[in-house]
Amino acid sequence: MALLEVQDLHTFYGSIEALRGLSFTVEEGEIVALLGSNGAGKTTTLRSISGLERPRSGAIRFLGRDISHMPAHRIVQLGLGHVPEGRRIFVNLSVEENLMLGGYLLRRTPREVQARRDEVFERLPRLLERRHQLAGTLSGGEQQMLAIGRALITRPRLLALDEPSMGLAPILVQSIFQIIAQIRKGGTAILLVEQNARQALRLADRGYVLETGSIVLADTAKALAENRRVQAAYLGGEPEVAL
Amino acid sequence: MSVFVQYLVNGLTIGSFYALVALGYTMIYGIIRLINFAHGDLFMVGAFAGWFVVGIAAGMHLPVAVQLLLALLIAMLAVGLLAMGIERVAYQPLLKASRLSILITALGVSLALENGAMIAFGAGFDTFPPNILPLSGFQFLGAQVGDVQLAMFVLSVVLMVGLYLFVQYTPVGTAMRALSFDQDAARLMGINVEGVVLITFLLGGSLAAASGVMMGLYYTQINFMMGFLMGLRAFTAAVLGGIGNIPGAMVGGLLIGVLQSLAAGYISSQWQDVIVFAVLILVLVFKPTGIFGERVVERM
Numbered sequence: 001m002a003l004l005e006v007q008d009l010h011t012f013y014g015s016i017e018a019l020r021g022l023s024f025t026v027e028e029g030e031i032v033a034l035l036g037s038n039g040a041g042k043t044t045t046l047r048s049i050s051g052l053e054r055p056r057s058g059a060i061r062f063l064g065r066d067i068s069h070m071p072a073h074r075i076v077q078l079g080l081g082h083v084p085e086g087r088r089i090f091v092n093l094s095v096e097e098n099l100m101l102g103g104y105l106l107r108r109t110p111r112e113v114q115a116r117r118d119e120v121f122e123r124l125p126r127l128l129e130r131r132h133q134l135a136g137t138l139s140g141g142e143q144q145m146l147a148i149g150r151a152l153i154t155r156p157r158l159l160a161l162d163e164p165s166m167g168l169a170p171i172l173v174q175s176i177f178q179i180i181a182q183i184r185k186g187g188t189a190i191l192l193v194e195q196n197a198r199q200a201l202r203l204a205d206r207g208y209v210l211e212t213g214s215i216v217l218a219d220t221a222k223a224l225a226e227n228r229r230v231q232a233a234y235l236g237g238e239p240e241v242a243l
Numbered sequence: 244m245s246v247f248v249q250y251l252v253n254g255l256t257i258g259s260f261y262a263l264v265a266l267g268y269t270m271i272y273g274i275i276r277l278i279n280f281a282h283g284d285l286f287m288v289g290a291f292a293g294w295f296v297v298g299i300a301a302g303m304h305l306p307v308a309v310q311l312l313l314a315l316l317i318a319m320l321a322v323g324l325l326a327m328g329i330e331r332v333a334y335q336p337l338l339k340a341s342r343l344s345i346l347i348t349a350l351g352v353s354l355a356l357e358n359g360a361m362i363a364f365g366a367g368f369d370t371f372p373p374n375i376l377p378l379s380g381f382q383f384l385g386a387q388v389g390d391v392q393l394a395m396f397v398l399s400v401v402l403m404v405g406l407y408l409f410v411q412y413t414p415v416g417t418a419m420r421a422l423s424f425d426q427d428a429a430r431l432m433g434i435n436v437e438g439v440v441l442i443t444f445l446l447g448g449s450l451a452a453a454s455g456v457m458m459g460l461y462y463t464q465i466n467f468m469m470g471f472l473m474g475l476r477a478f479t480a481a482v483l484g485g486i487g488n489i490p491g492a493m494v495g496g497l498l499i500g501v502l503q504s505l506a507a508g509y510i511s512s513q514w515q516d517v518i519v520f521a522v523l524i525l526v527l528v529f530k531p532t533g534i535f536g537e538r539v540v541e542r543m
Binding site (some may be wrong): 050071072073082089090091102104151 | 414415417420421424425427428429431432433434435436
């Protein structure tokens with residue numbers, strides 16, 4: 001049984017059909033990349049999975065349960081984390097408060113929340129230095145780390161990441177991708193939406209290519225990186241990221 | 244000097260009532276961006292609930308302190324639950340609709356509460372039993388301060404500080420601040436947004452009820468329309484402090500109370516509301532974010 005199984009998913013924004021019968025799977029412990037141009041439906045896919053958008057039809061099974069009609073806060077509880085596009089940290093709260101909210105579901109066991117917060121600090125020491133600062137004063141890279149750290153407090157089985165490298169300097173892109181690799185080592189599966197297709201395919205095990213709300217290609221990451229169509233559309237004009 | 248202090252004391256007393264109501268306005272605006280026009284009427288229902296409980300408790304010959312405590316607690320609980328019910332039935336289905344729909348609904352709820360209270364309790368004035376509160380007091384800088392005034396002020400401050408601590412230091416309070424900023428992100432933290440909104444209405448309604456009971460006892464007379472003016476003044480207080488800002492509502496309430504008291508004392512009580520609402524207009528024109536207001540991020 002796949003960890004996440006999406007079947008014939010249709011999601012609408014008003015009368016616009018953003019997802020047109022999407023199907024894909026994510027297995028335990030793997031990294032799956034979703035590629036596609038702007039407006040292809042990548043973000044809508046993640047928002048539908050995590051319950052922020054209500055799909056009109058289709059099934060989303062996580063750990064064997066249909067979650068397509070479950071409220072977002074219960075989906076988090078099942079172990080599906082989502083770091084949304086644009087990070088969406090609470091800039092009016094401190095770094096520490098942001099992390100504590102990541103542990104909101106564990107609020108009746110504050111010691112556990114503190115222990116997990118300390119784990120996040122250990123993994124992302126920059127956050128420890130800035131724990132009392134307002135999150136809005138962090139740099140872009142630090143904000144992304146906070147957004148990821150906040151989602152890790154619940155120890156999700158699957159973490160959906162929406163454009164984690166967006167707007168970051170190349171050196172920071174590298175460290176974000178390293179963090180993602182580490183998270184997978186810890187046993188968390190990752191569903192990665194990324195504009196930086198080259199990097200994403202280097203890290204991922206498998207990938208799907210979306211066009212106007214449907215999957216047009218599905219293969220291993222290696223095969224996708226060598227696919228001519230993918231190269232032309234998503235890897236072609238992009239300069240190699242300097243290391 | 245002593246006259247001035249006297250006006251100040253009276254102003255702070257009623258200002259603390261305004262502050263409690265203003266807190267509800269500001270919290271509800273903060274988390275769902277709704278000016279809840281029915282909020283003043285919750286204050287009125289609180290006053291009637293307190294009056295009703297005092298009537299029954301007095302009939303049972305309970306000691307006065309017990310009567311007052313019961314009136315306060317039962318009114319706070321009842322109105323808190325009423326506010327939750329209103330949110331669930333009238334506002335929650337409209338949270339995704341346009342702002343105007345929910346605003347008009349709030350006006351409808353206000354009318355329903357006012358007319359409901361008129362049918363239940365009559366259109367005239369009801370009075371608390373005379374001399375239920377002690378008339379004792381003390382001199383302070385030449386002003387006469389009633390023990391009751393002091394007790395009510397202290398109780399208001401305790402409620403406000405309690406609310407502030409709740410919002411600042413508990414997980415649910417932090418969730419409130421989080422979802423006032425970004426509802427979707429709050430959902431992704433596992434926060435049951437609808438549940439937290441209901442808790443906000445419970446708190447706002449209880450504080451309004453506490454204010455209603457105290458104001459009813461202070462002026463002894465209550466009426467089904469008493470929430471209307473209170474609502475407007477408390478709204479002014481919330482705007483003055485910076486709508487959405489909790490300490491702002493407290494300070495704004497006290498300032499409006501003092502301003503009203505000084506205006507009534509030095510000019511004329513007929514002018515007090517003219518001056519209070521002139522302040523509202525001036526704040527909206529010159530500093531729409533209020534005293535403590537931050538840059539308002541307008542979303543949607």
